[in-house]
Amino acid sequence: DSGVTQTPKHLITATGQRVTLRCSPRSGDLSVYWYQQSLDQGLQFLIQYYNGEERAKGNILERFSAQQFPDLHSELNLSSLELGDSALYFCASSVGLAGGREQFFGPGTRLTVL
Amino acid sequence: TQLLEQSPQFLSIQEGENLTVYCNSSSVFSSLQWYRQEPGEGPVLLVTVVTGGEVKKLKRLTFQFGDARKDSSLHITAAQPGDTGLYLCAGDPGAGSYQLTFGKGTKLSVIP
Numbered sequence: 001d002s003g004v005t006q007t008p009k010h011l012i013t014a015t016g017q018r019v020t021l022r023c024s025p026r027s028g029d030l031s032v033y034w035y036q037q038s039l040d041q042g043l044q045f046l047i048q049y050y051n052g053e054e055r056a057k058g059n060i061l062e063r064f065s066a067q068q069f070p071d072l073h074s075e076l077n078l079s080s081l082e083l084g085d086s087a088l089y090f091c092a093s094s095v096g097l098a099g100g101r102e103q104f105f106g107p108g109t110r111l112t113v114l
Numbered sequence: 115t116q117l118l119e120q121s122p123q124f125l126s127i128q129e130g131e132n133l134t135v136y137c138n139s140s141s142v143f144s145s146l147q148w149y150r151q152e153p154g155e156g157p158v159l160l161v162t163v164v165t166g167g168e169v170k171k172l173k174r175l176t177f178q179f180g181d182a183r184k185d186s187s188l189h190i191t192a193a194q195p196g197d198t199g200l201y202l203c204a205g206d207p208g209a210g211s212y213q214l215t216f217g218k219g220t221k222l223s224v225i226p
Contacts, residue, residue, distance in 0.1 A: 002156065033213075042218035043157070043202065056213050090156050102147070103214065105156030 003027065004106035006091050012112045018079040021109045025072055025093030031055070032074040033094075033103060034066055038087040049074055081113045117141070118205055118217035126223040130192050135220040137203035138185045143215075144208025146186045148177055151200040151219070193224045 003026035013019055025032050034046040036059075045058035049068035060066075063081075068074040078085060088110050092103040119138045127133055137146065145164045149157035161170050163179035163186060170177045174197075176189040190197055200221050204214040 002158070004156070035216075043216040045213045045216075048213060058213055092156070102159050102162060104159070105149075107154075108156050110154075 002104040002106065004091060004093050004104050006089075006106035006109050008109060009107065010110050010112075012114065013081060014114055015081055015083060017081050017113075018077065019081065019111065021076040021078070021089055021091075021111075023074045023076070023091030023093075023106060025074070025091075026104055029093035029095050029104070030072065031094045031096065032068055032072070033092040034060075034074070034076050035090040035092065035105075036087050037090060037108075043090070046076070078111070083113050086111055086113045118203055118215055120201075120203060120217035120220050122220060123218070124221050124223075126225065127193055129194060129224055129226050132189070132191050133193060133222070134187055134189045135201055135222070136185065136187050137217055139205060140184065141205070141207070142183050143205035144183070145206045146179055146183075147204045147206070147214070148186070148188055149202040149204065151202060152198075157200075157202055190222075193222075195224045195226050198222055198224050 005024045007022045030051045033048045035043050037043045046060040047066050048056040052068050063079050066076045088108045090105050090108045092105045094103045121136050147162045148160045151157040161177045166181045166183045168179045174191045178187050200219045202219045204216045
């Protein structure tokens with residue numbers, strides 16, 4: 001158990017819909033990262049927040065957004081969903097700001113868009 | 115964009131055999147991490163290598179960072195079914211970068 005929690009575990013929805021994925025980092029960790037993992041693209045970095053502020057953006061679509069709240073939990077919002085958005089979405093956390101520090105991953109949310 | 119190429123992509127071996135998987139890049143990384151991911155779960159950090167030429171051992175797993183800090187290898191001795199999983203390498207570009215670059219992984223199956 002990494003100490004990072006993610007909900008829900010599974011999510012099935014239809015194209016065009018909007019969903020919210022939730023992540024709680026390990027106690028004491030200030031950085032939260034979101035990743036998308038698909039069979040053909042591997043693990044792709046989406047976005048990082050540190051202590052409530054956006055710090056780095058990766059391959060995140062404009063239809064996706066995220067935020068980190070004062071209690072440090074984070075939410076990833078995916079809208080106008082397409083079939084190709086079906087993937088595993090992972091949240092990771094680390095103590096500090098630098099992404100190179102050891103990251104601890106949650107169990108992931110499996111999103112299926114029908 | 116810095117890329118990490120992992121090889122082989124798939125590996126199926128018998129219990130007790132030895133194996134090596136590779137992680138290569140044309141870019142220099144300040145450190146490199148190896149993760150193992152089991153189906154339905156998130157990646158779990160195995161080791162971080164920082165110094166060029168560094169070798170770290172974790173029981174039957176030996177990790178090496180290339181002298182030029184562009185590549186790394188993972189060697190498993192006497193593989194066991196419990197070693198089955200997806201092995202991912204991830205590079206930290208350093209220089210203030212906030213994100214890791216992940217390879218696509220090597221999917222290892224150890225057959226009893």
